[in-house]
Amino acid sequence: MKQNIKPYGDTINDGIIQLSFTLPVEFGAKAKKAAELYVLKLNFDQVSVAHAEKIADDFTYFVVFAKAKPVLDYSTVVASEVKTVEMDFYQINDLIRKEFNRKISVVGATIGADAHTVGIDAIMNMKGYNQDYGLERYPEMNALNMGAQVTCEDLLKEALDKKADALLVSQTVTQKDAHIRNFTELIELLEAENLRSHFLLLAGGPRVTHDLAIELGYDAGFGPGTVPSRVASFIVTTLLKGRK
Amino acid sequence: MATIPLDQNQIERVKAIALEIAESVQEYIVNYSSDSVERTVLRLYGVDGVNEDGTPLPNRVVEKAREAGILEHGISPWFAKAMLISGRDEQVTAELLEQDQVDFSFDKNVTPADIHQKEGELANKAMEVLKATNSAKREKREKTPLPPNPWRYIIVATGNIYEDRTQAKSAVFSGADIIAVIRSTAQSLLDYVPYGPTTEGFGGTYATQANFRIMRDALDEAGLEQGRYIRLVNYSSGLCMAEIAACAAFEDLDMLLNDSMYGILFRDINMKRTFIDQYLSRLICAHADIIINTGEDNYLTTSDAVEAAHTVTASQLINEAMALKAGLPARLMGLGHAFEINPKIENAFLYELAHAQLARQLFPDAPLKYMPPTKYKSTDIFHAHCLDTMFNLASVTTDQGIHLAGILTEANHTPLMQDRFQSLGNINYVFNVAKDLGDEIEFKQDGFIAKRAQTVLDETEAFLNRIREKGLMESITEGGFAGISRPIDGGKGHGGVFAKSSDYSNPVMQLLENNNPNK
Known part of the structure; x- marks a missing residue:
């Protein structure tokens, strides 16, 4: 059944969207008109330039409200997210103890030139993130966080050495799509070495979605706000499925 | 300004422990040098530029000295000798060395006295260059005055x-x-x-001397237009701490990110290398009037900001002690800390005030570097903007020095022009409406904030005592800071560390040590 939707302001299907952007022109009446015309060109209706301000010589900043015209049939939308059973720290460790009779080995790193460890640390460090323990704290896991600026080769070497069940790869820097290139480089290395099927491969980062990760050849992708137990339960349940 | 009642004796005690810790590291530093220290000497002597492959000449000359087995004596006397042999200036001599047209073994009856004299000339000239940057900056600051505290610090990338x-x-x-x-x-x-101006970088722009100059000129121009002096910052961290400090001094930079332990912990750079390099970099900063910015804020991105608060304070004290060893006065110490407590914690803002106020009182003359929230910023830019507002309020209330602007799109991308505009709008608003709040309030004697500050100070003292017993290098090995453990002989750049021979010569370093302009 069709389900047409539009952005919602305060009345169903009013289509209201707030936009903010900068135009490389000097502030003035002409700049404001330009903002209005530009948003009209984007196929909006009833464009209202709510705020315009000079933010530098030859640059003007705008806040604009406008009504969007297109409708979307929501029933045709397909998107996936990582499907996993919600389990906590104790349930996950119990499950490993009961089902595996060995520790689960996980190796994580921020690869390439990216120097940010915030993502991988949130998932792996003892402390964890948002009151949710990191994988290093799991008694039934051997979790190794290699930190940042790790080469794909070093990650693979460590993964083989530690007989890793899963690799966690984080990317924070997205300028000029550096993250896509780095994620791809690892996949290419694993395929060249014929080792892709050896590991569960998980991608993470502020601009990572599950769909993007799947498209790049990973098993799952985790975006901002992900807590460690979510990653842990994905790893454990997926490994379990693979065995059965 | 409102103060928390702290025991002055305890403050003196923790400072004395930190100084002892720094001194034990200093005992090590004086006996060693590194490739990058020697390259810095060459830069201070006037060597610049790259060879055909794009390798900087200071690197090539030091490599040649290492190959010739003479580096342990210091590059200075050998380079002075090469200049006497070539009869050319510093730059051409370096080029001739790189092209093997002059080498270190060739001796045309150059006497040790000649070499000694040449070294003295080179070192004195280097000191003059450092003096010149000092007066150039002073003149600019007289023309366009410095802004009031806290200074609004914005990144471009x-x-x-x-x-x-x-x-x-x-x-x-x-x-x-x-x-x-x-x-x-x-x-x-x-x-x-x-080397040279650069237009390609990832997540930022390469630090090169040419880039420093381009930005310095732009800021001087903008400062004149706006009627206030604009400070320029770069990074003296990683494997080239002292070299960058020299380049920054040449181009009149005002501040450098410079931490005695950051590279070890967060970039896995060898700890000996880092301690050796930071010392020379800070000597240069002391002479070139460059404010160092230390990196304690980073601890809190990996550790919990409440549990690990004392490690920040301890590191500030150690950074201060090491800075004192290198002759930096308090006004050049931008000791770091951050507003990184989980916003879901009840009264998180009170904890933040306690930590910020403690830092203020422990280092009353230092322009403290206060970092905005990053760890708990979500991709909801509107909420992120709220977090920054509270950060701005804590900063102005506790009179912080160097206020790093929180950016609402922190968790999304490197800032857009309009993101900086929003961020500064928020700061300008809060700094104005709460300008004298810190002078109006009093902290309750036995209130939450005072007790919290005391707890952190007590934990700091206990932590510093443990470090003193074990030694700083061993404490780092055991993961005492930011929960990161680094082996003493591990990490990058270890190969570039060497023991000085008994006749090691580095007259420019001696002049830097013995002629502190801040005394």
């Missing part, structure tokens, strides 16, 4: 120095007092300083 220039000027227009050009993400691990 497009990867292209010319684009950075546009971004920086717009930030100055919106109220920025300090511009930091974020470095390309892997530069800390390069064992050389890149």
